[in-house]
Structure formats: structure tokens, C-alpha cells
Amino acid sequence: MAKVCKFGGTSMADGNVIKNVKNIIDADSQRKFIVVSAPGKRYSGDVKVTDLLLKCHSEVMCGGNVKAVFAAVRARFVSLVRELNIVFDINSVLDETEALIESERSEDFTASRGEYLSARIMSAVLGASFIDAKDVIFFDENGALDGEKSYKAVADALKDCNRAVFPGFYGRGVDGRVKTFSRGGSDISGAIVARAVNASLYENWTDVSGFLACDPRIVDSPKRIKTISYKELRELSYMGANVLHADSIFPVRSANIPIQIKNTFRPEDEGTSILPISRYKPGGSVVTGVAGKKNFSIIFIEKSLMNSEIGFMGKVLDVVASAGVSVEHVPSGIDTMSLVVESEGLCGDKLNKLIDGIKSAVNPDTVRVIEDIALIATVGHGMSSSVGTSARLFCAIAAADINVKVIDQGSSEINIIVGVDNQSYEKCIRAIYKEFFG
Numbered sequence: 001m002a003k004v005c006k007f008g009g010t011s012m013a014d015g016n017v018i019k020n021v022k023n024i025i026d027a028d029s030q031r032k033f034i035v036v037s038a039p040g041k042r043y044s045g046d047v048k049v050t051d052l053l054l055k056c057h058s059e060v061m062c063g064g065n066v067k068a069v070f071a072a073v074r075a076r077f078v079s080l081v082r083e084l085n086i087v088f089d090i091n092s093v094l095d096e097t098e099a100l101i102e103s104e105r106s107e108d109f110t111a112s113r114g115e116y117l118s119a120r121i122m123s124a125v126l127g128a129s130f131i132d133a134k135d136v137i138f139f140d141e142n143g144a145l146d147g148e149k150s151y152k153a154v155a156d157a158l159k160d161c162n163r164a165v166f167p168g169f170y171g172r173g174v175d176g177r178v179k180t181f182s183r184g185g186s187d188i189s190g191a192i193v194a195r196a197v198n199a200s201l202y203e204n205w206t207d208v209s210g211f212l213a214c215d216p217r218i219v220d221s222p223k224r225i226k227t228i229s230y231k232e233l234r235e236l237s238y239m240g241a242n243v244l245h246a247d248s249i250f251p252v253r254s255a256n257i258p259i260q261i262k263n264t265f266r267p268e269d270e271g272t273s274i275l276p277i278s279r280y281k282p283g284g285s286v287v288t289g290v291a292g293k294k295n296f297s298i299i300f301i302e303k304s305l306m307n308s309e310i311g312f313m314g315k316v317l318d319v320v321a322s323a324g325v326s327v328e329h330v331p332s333g334i335d336t337m338s339l340v341v342e343s344e345g346l347c348g349d350k351l352n353k354l355i356d357g358i359k360s361a362v363n364p365d366t367v368r369v370i371e372d373i374a375l376i377a378t379v380g381h382g383m384s385s386s387v388g389t390s391a392r393l394f395c396a397i398a399a400a401d402i403n404v405k406v407i408d409q410g411s412s413e414i415n416i417i418v419g420v421d422n423q424s425y426e427k428c429i430r431a432i433y434k435e436f437f438g
């Protein structure tokens with residue numbers, strides 16, 4: 001039986017932490033397949049290697065001084081190798097990388113080099129094979145993961161391998177070039193390797209002792225979640241609990257492979273088990289966790305007798321789809337509907353075009369835009385079977401003197417989402433946390 005271990009950015013941040021990582025891997029002979037991120041922040045205010053690389057790409061594109069920006073990346077990796085005291089010709093690998101960044105002129109390629117370099121170093125530290133994700137993880141023509149092809153290629157590459165290291169975050173697009181997942185995507189790479197080898201466990205090593213009931217940057221020492229279902233995890237991570245990428249569950253879900261979140265800095269802590277189904281029992285905690293994100297816009301549309309106009313919503317959604325805008329929620333009433341959209345997706349003249357499109361498609365009485373909205377999701381399997389959960393939620397928000405701008409209860413009934421002003425975001429999370437976790 002093999003375990004797949006993914007080590008995140010802070011676990012790869014400097015030589016001393018990487019020595020801890022080696023000890024963790026060596027402590028369990030089942031920890032055979034390792035996926036690593038690019039080095040993250042060493043201290044608050046530090047810059048992640050991926051962000052430095054993205055800056056290098058901007059310099060390439062504007063004909064700026066790539067060498068100067070790449071010098072910061074170089075310094076990170078050179079000191080890593082020095083601290084680790086390994087025999088590894090990092091300068092030649094960095095020279096080659098810098099030249100490729102200039103010649104490829106590809107944002108994805110450049111962003112992926114942090115993981116590439118991390119994995120090369122980690123394979124030297126462990127004396128394990130290095131497997132380039134570009135040769136085994138594939139995207140399809142829509143830019144989505146080609147799961148079947150990737151699982152087979154990873155399994156083939158590992159056939160005669162006892163220990164191997166993969167760079168996370170990227171694979172190969174249909175054009176043969178490097179393509180990355182969205183930010184935080186090394187978690188998905190770990191899940192792909194876990195599925196390919198039918199791992200007994202996917203261990204995700206990070207810098208917190210598990211999935212917490214809310215963001216530890218908002219509430220001091222929130223309660224740890226002992227077990228959470230794939231569904232709850234997806235709802236919470238999609239809504240901003242970025243400890244694990246929201247798409248990580250897809251590769252492991254159909255193979256029922258559990259995920260364990262662990263802390264590299266406190267390996268003895270139990271962490272959180274992410275399981276295929278909920279372990280909720282009546283009397284247990286009704287809410288599993290709270291998460292949220294800022295900066296949404298609500299496009300509010302009103303028209304008398306909207307309810308009797310067949311196809312009204314469809315026409316509005318067609319306009320939104322043709323504008324290439326992704327909608328998060330569509331709360332509606334008898335004569336009203338709202339589109340909740342990430343504000344970033346409405347930049348430039350997109351918002352005005354969208355409003356004009358809606359006006360000419362459905363001739364509404366009113367179209368209004370409410371900006372600077374934060375969405376907060378309260379998630380738990382226990383919510384569907386417990387009377388009074390929403391009353392408790394809304395009383396807690398009202399008692400904190402916060403005005404709710406929009407409400408959406410997911411049809412899965414494990415999720416209630418509220419929209420509040422950006423400025424009330426942290427206060428609202430604290431109020432909900434206090435109500436359900438005391």
C-alpha cells in the first residue's frame with residue numbers, strides 16, 4: 001500500500017523545513033510518492049516563488065529587466081541547496097530555466113518553474129526519481145484535466161519506481177506546452193497521483209493542524225474539524241477556505257481515497273480526515289465550517305409579472321454566457337432576479353455591456369448594481385436535519401448589527417450563503433463562528 005504526500009509552499013520554504021519534510025517521509029515506508037509546491041513565504045511579508053516568477057513573466061512581456069527579477073528566484077534556490085548541504089548543480093539548472101523563461105514567453109511555463117525546481121531538489125534530497133508532470137499530467141482541448149490519460153501515464157511511470165517526486169501545479173496542454181492549474185493547484189496534482197496509484201491515503205501537508213472551522217486569520221485559534229465530507233470540503237474551499245484547492249476531490253472521489261490534512265510543523269497532530277461521506281450524527285455539531293470571499297457584485301433585475309414571462313431567466317443567462325461572465329448564484333423572487341458575480345469578472349466595459357445586453361433582451365423595469373459584496377457560506381451536513389439552524393444564523397448576524405444583502409440556500413441543503421458589505425465580512429464570520437462554535 002502506498003501513500004501520496006503533497007507538501008505545500010511553506011513546507012518547501014527553506015532548507016530547515018525541507019529537512020523536517022525528509023524526516024516525515026522517512027518515518028513511514030508507505031510514503032512513497034511525493035508532490036511538492038514551489039517555495040512559499042518564510043515569514044510574513046516574504047514573497048512566494050510563484051509570485052516572483054509571475055513578475056519575471058511580466059518583465060519578459062514588457063521587455064523589462066528579467067535578470068534582475070529572476071535574481072530573487074535564484075537567491076531562494078541557491079540558499080535552499082546550501083542549507084540542505086546536498087550535491088546538486090543548482091546554478092546550471094537555474095541558468096537553463098532563466099533562458100527558457102525568456103524564450104518560451106509563456107506565463108504558465110514560467111509560473112510552473114517553482115514547482116519544477118522544488119521537485120528537482122527534493123528528488124536529490126530523498127535520492128528518489130524525479131518525474132516531470134509535463135510527461136504524465138494532461139489537459140484536454142477545453143483546458144480541463146484529462147483524467148484517464150493522466151492516471152494511466154502516472155501509473156506507467158511509477159511501475160518500477162519505489163520512491164518518486166513530482167512537481168505539482170502543472171501538466172501538458174494539447175499544444176504540447178506546459179499548462180498550469182489555477183493557483184493552489186498542486187493539491188490537485190497530489191490527488192491525481194493518489195488516484196493513479198490507488199493510494200491508501202492522500203496526505204496533504206501544510207502549515208496548519210487541519211481544516212479549521214473558519215479562517216485562522218479572522219478568528220483566533222478556531223476549532224479544528226476532525227472529519228469533513230468531500231461535499232462539505234468542496235463548498236468551504238470553493239468559498240475561500242484555501243487550505244485545500246476546491247477541485248482536489250474530483251480525482252480521489254470515485255476511488256474513495258481519503259485525504260488527511262497534516263501540519264509539517266507539528267507532524268504529531270492528528271489533522272483533519274476528509275472522507276467520501278459525512279460522519280454527522282444527530283446531536284453532533286450542526287455546522288462544520290464557515291468560509292467566505294470578498295469582492296462580488298450583485299446585478300439586481302426587476303420586472304412586473306416576470307414570473308409569467310416564460311424564458312425570462314433563460315434570456316438573461318444567455319446574455320451573461322455570451323459576455324463570458326461566470327455567475328456564482330442566481331437568487332430570485334416573483335418579479336425579481338439577481339445575478340451574483342465576482343467583481344473581477346466585470347472589469348473594463350464588461351459590466352456596461354452586460355447591462356445593455358440585459359436591457360435589450362428582456363426590457364426590465366429596473367437594473368441596478370450593488371458592489372463591494374462579500375459572500376459567506378455556512379456549511380454542514382447537520383443543517384438539513386436540524387430545526388432552527390437558519391434562525392440561529394440570521395439572529396447572530398442581526399445581533400452583530402450586520403445588514404444581509406442577499407441570501408442563497410444551496411439546493412444540497414448543506415449550505416446557506418449570505419451576502420454582506422465587504423466591510424462587515426470579518427465581523428460577520430466572527431458572529432457566525434461564535435454562534436455555532438461558542
Ligand code: ADP
Pocket residue numbers: 007008009010011037040184205206207208210211212213214215216217240241242243244289
Ligand atoms: P500550502 O502552501 O501548504 O498549500 P495554503 O496557504 O494553500 O498552504 O493553505 C494553508 C493556509 O490556509 C493556512 O495557513 C491558513 O492561513 C489558510 N486557511 C484559510 N481558511 C482556513 C481554514 N478554514 N482552515 C485552515 N486553514 C485555512
Ligand code: ASP
Pocket residue numbers: 008009037038048050051114168169182183184185186187
Ligand atoms: N505555487 C502555486 C501557487 O502559489 C501552486 C501551489 O502552491 O499549489 O499557487
Ligand code: MG
Pocket residue numbers: 008184187242243244245
Ligand atoms: Mg495550497
